[in-house]
C-alpha cells in the first residue's frame with residue numbers, strides 16, 4: 001500500500017487533537033487514554049459498550065478530567081455514532097473496541113462477528129460520512145487508526161517472523177473476525193479514500209487486563225494458591241509486550257504514521273506459556289512464600305489443549321522501530337514484576353470488582369439471549385404458517 005507521511009511538526013500544529021476512542025474501557029484502550037491525558041494536549045471521547053471485559057473502575061480516574069468524555073454506546077448503533085461524531089467532531093478515530101478472548105470466540109463466535117466485523121463496518125460507515133463533509137484542511141488531519149492483532153497472520157513454525165507483508169491466514173474465530181475487519185478498513189481506504197492506518201500488535205500484558213487472559217489469571221490463581229491450568233504441554237510461544245510500550249508506539253504512529261500503511265508492533269520477547277507461568281510462580285514465591293513453603297510451580301495443571309491452538313507468533317518490528325525511533329521501555333522481567341505488583345495491590349479492589357461485575361453481566365446476557373431466542377422462534381413460526 002502506498003503511504004503519505006505527515007510530519008509531526010505539521011500535524012495539527014497548535015491545535016488540540018480530538019480523539020474518538022472506541023473500547024477505551026478495556027485493557028489497552030484505557031492505557032491509551034491514561035497516556036494521552038497525562039502527556040499530550042488531547043481531548044478524548046471514549047465510546048464503549050461496557051462488556052464483561054471492562055470496568056467502570058478503570059475509568060474513574062478520568063472522570064474529573066475536563067479533556068475526557070464518555071459515552072456508553074455499542075459501535076453497532078450507527079444512529080448514536082452519527083450524533084456522537086457530529087457533536088464531538090473528532091480529528092482522529094482510534095478503534096480498539098472488540099471481543100478479544102480466543103476461548104470465548106470458540107464457544108460463542110456470534111458476539112465476535114457482531115462486534116469485530118459488523119461493528120467495524122458500522123464505525124467505518126459513520127466515519128466515512130463524517131469525513132466526506134470535512135473541509136479540505138480538516139481532511140488532511142483526519143485519521144482512522146485501526147488496532148488489530150498479530151493473530152491475523154496465523155501461526156509460525158519454530159523460526160521466522162510476521163512482516164507487514166505476511167498474508168492474512170487466521171485460524172481462530174477471533175483472529176478471523178479481526179482479519180475481516182482489517183480487510184474492511186483497507187477497502188474503505190482504497191474505495192472511499194478514508195485515511196486509515198492499521199496496526200498489528202503482539203500479546204499485551206500489564207495492569208487492568210481482565211483476569212481470563214494468561215498472565216492475570218495465573219497471577220491471581222497463584223496468589224490464592226489455586227491450580228494453574230496450562231493448555232497442552234505449555235509449549236505455545238507468544239511475543240509479549242508491556243501495554244504501555246504498545247500505546248506509546250500507537251501515539252507515535254498517530255502523529256507520524258503514513259496513511260494507508262500497516263505497522264507491526266512487538267517487543268522481540270518470545271516466551272512459551274509454561275516459561276511465563278513458572279516465572280510468575282517464582283516471583284510470587286519470592287514475594288509471598290506459599291504457606292506450606294512449597295514452590296507454586298507444583299500448582300501447574302496441564303489441561304486439554306485449545307482446539308486449533310496456534311503454535312508460535314513472532315513480530316518483526318523493524319518498520320516501527322526505524323520509522324519512529326521507537327523501542328520498548330520494559331524488558332519482560334521488569335514488565336512482569338510491575339504487573340504482578342499491580343495485581344497484588346488491586347486483587348481486592350479492581351480485580352474483585354470486574355470479576356463480580358462480569359458474572360452479573362454474563363447472567364444478564366444469557367437471559368437476554370433466551371428472551372430473543374423465544375422471540376425469533378415465534379417469529380419464524382409465524383412466517384412459515
Ligand SMILES: NC(=O)c1ccc[n+]([C@@H]2O[C@H](COP(=O)([O-])OP(=O)(O)OC[C@H]3O[C@@H](n4cnc5c(N)ncnc54)[C@H](O)[C@@H]3O)[C@@H](O)[C@H]2O)c1
Nearest residue numbers: 023025026027028049050051053054074075097098203204
Ligand atoms: N490484548 C492483546 O494482547 C491485544 C494484542 C493485539 C491487539 N489487540 C487488539 O486491541 C484491541 C483492544 O484489546 P483489549 O485487550 O484492550 O481488549 P478488551 O477485551 O480488554 O477491551 C475491549 C473493549 O471493547 C469494548 N467493546 C467490545 N465490543 C464493543 C462494541 N460492540 N461496542 C463498543 N464497545 C465494545 C469492551 O466493552 C471493552 O471495553 C482489540 O481490538 C484487540 O483485538 C489486543
